[in-house]
Amino acid sequence: MSSKTLAGIPSHITHVLKIFNKVSNAKVSLADDRVRNYLIESSSDYRNAIRDKILTCMRKGLPYKPNELAPYINDNLQALFSGDINSDPLENISTRSIFDLKDKKDLIQEDQTQITSTQNRSIKKYTDHQANLIRSFSSYYSPLRKVPNEQSFTNSFKWYVRLLEKTPVVFFLKVTNRLFSDYSIAELNKPVSDFREELSKLQKKHISDVSSKTKSTRSYYFTELLNPDLFSLAIKGQSAFKGTADFERALSSLSWEELNNQRDALCDILSSKREIKLVNRQLEPVNVDPRQFVRELPLKDLFLQLDSLSVNEVLPYDIIYDDLYILTIESSIIDQNHDVVMKLLEAYRADLQLIAVRLSLDSPAIIDFLNSQKPSSGVPKKHFKSSYEELLSIAKTNHMANSDDKHYKFANVMKKIGELGLHRVNYGTSNNCIYISGR
Structure with a gap:
């Protein structure tokens, strides 16, 4: 949606439309493709959500909650929480330390090739x-x-x-x-x-x-x-x-x-x-x-x-x-x-x-x-x-x-x-x- 399109609408009408979007999104959120994908176990969005949940538990020391994951995932992941995990050294470095690696150059690869996409992409804001x-x-x-x-x-x-x-x-x-x-x-x-x-x-x-x-x-x-x-x-x-x-x-x-x-x-x-x-x-x-x-x-x-x-x-x-x-x-x-x-x-x-x-x-x-x-x-x-x-x-x-x-x-x-x-x-x-x- 172009900003010019929104700019053509009076501010008070735009204000009401924003309220409508909030109310409508709450009503039809499951109809949104992105939200629905998080509920489909075979989708990449679902797998990313599970991965984020696991990493959050590991890094923050939060208790593992089996009821939040499907039974077969529990069985496969139980071993991850039964002992120490030897993760990559960078996993244990704080964000502040990553940008101050004077003594840790050996942990950084020399290849500085950009790995982010150059394509201009944005999250769909409106249905x-x-x-x-x-x-x-x-x-x-x-x-x-x-x-x-x-x-x-x-x-x-x-x-x-x-x-x-x-x-x-x-x-x-x-x-x-x-x-x-x-x-x-x-x-x-x-x-x-x-x-x-x-x-x-x-x-x-x-x-x-x-x-x-x-x-x-x-x-x-x-x-x-x-x-x-x-x-x-x-x-x-x-x-x-x-x-x-x-x-x-x-x-x-x-x-x-x-x-x-x-x-x-x-x-x-x-x-x-x-x-x-x-x-x-x-x-x-x-x-x-x-x-x-x-x-x-x-x-x-x-x-x-x-x-x-x-x-x-x-x-x-x-x-x-x-x-x-x-x-x-x-x-x-x-x-x-x-x-x-x-x-x-x-x-x-x-x-x-x-x-x-x-x-x-x-x-x-x-x-x-x-x-x-x-x-x-x-x-x-x-x-x-x-x-x-x-x-x-x-x-x-x-x-x-x-x-x-x-x-x-x-x-x-x-x-x-x-x-x-x-x-x-x-x-x-x-x-x-x-x-x-x-x-």
Whole structure:
């Protein structure tokens, strides 16, 4: 986690996140890979822990406690504590003496070759959930105005551009969370997990239904939109990458100032639909002075209290925040029936709010659908009113009778989108897509 990422979050919000990390780590510590490794007897971490325990007993003269080690280890190690051990002379030298070896040069090897690794490694400070939370908060408080010169950001930006280029339909969903809820502390989001599980069943069913030659075909894809700010930059800059194989060169040629001055309806929606609010115990928004907030709630005192009290008893605040997710319909199945996934969106609408849909005009299937009523009209232009009904009427009249008609299938998707509360239509800034959103 970059220090720049943390620096973009207000100090009082960062303060609360540190408390969350403490509470969450206590709750899910066994889910951490490093901690789990200490409990696996065949792991190197476990062996190192046992070795450290034995050496500590030997050097400090502490009593040997058989109940702290497995029985078979006791049997093998009992001999170590039954008599004197002739250890290396250096083992009996204090740390202070090691650095003052005027009379002990014979104990030091002449070879001074560095034995430590030159690779820059650090202990993982945050779980994946905590890191994603920090990244999401940073994108809200300090949205990126250009792609940072870091490979992880470049890779994410490239993935977003390819997503916009190749995906005919993208649904944008909002999930509202409370930071110190029981599920959140346990790093769980039950509605999202349940939705993902149901969608996984659809994906597996699709794979089992298609021929063996196309079993790798993707159907639906669901993931969290961790960097809405980076995604917005991809929306505004996507035209620069169309038809080019040299992604890095196209990226370096972008004018970030011009991109940031552009307006795009979907970017505005993603920005306006997200909120992060500090609230009191009654879940009412509160305004605080960041410096005073940090002074009045010192972490050291809070952490001591958390040993015996719940976080709700210790901290009179919480954070209500929104996460964004995307659900795609891939081009390989765009002509199929999507009633099941639309019913799934409807079933989870209370927890996963649909806020916008993007229809790509680079998709032949979408163009065919939009032109189905007037085939001679060509590619749709900016003559649409801000009305969902106009889009729906394109296919409704001619394709409602035959349920096997591909236009009927997508017309039903459009109908369900309206039933989920989206009626406003806008063009994308690159003129290659249509957005449907709520009012």
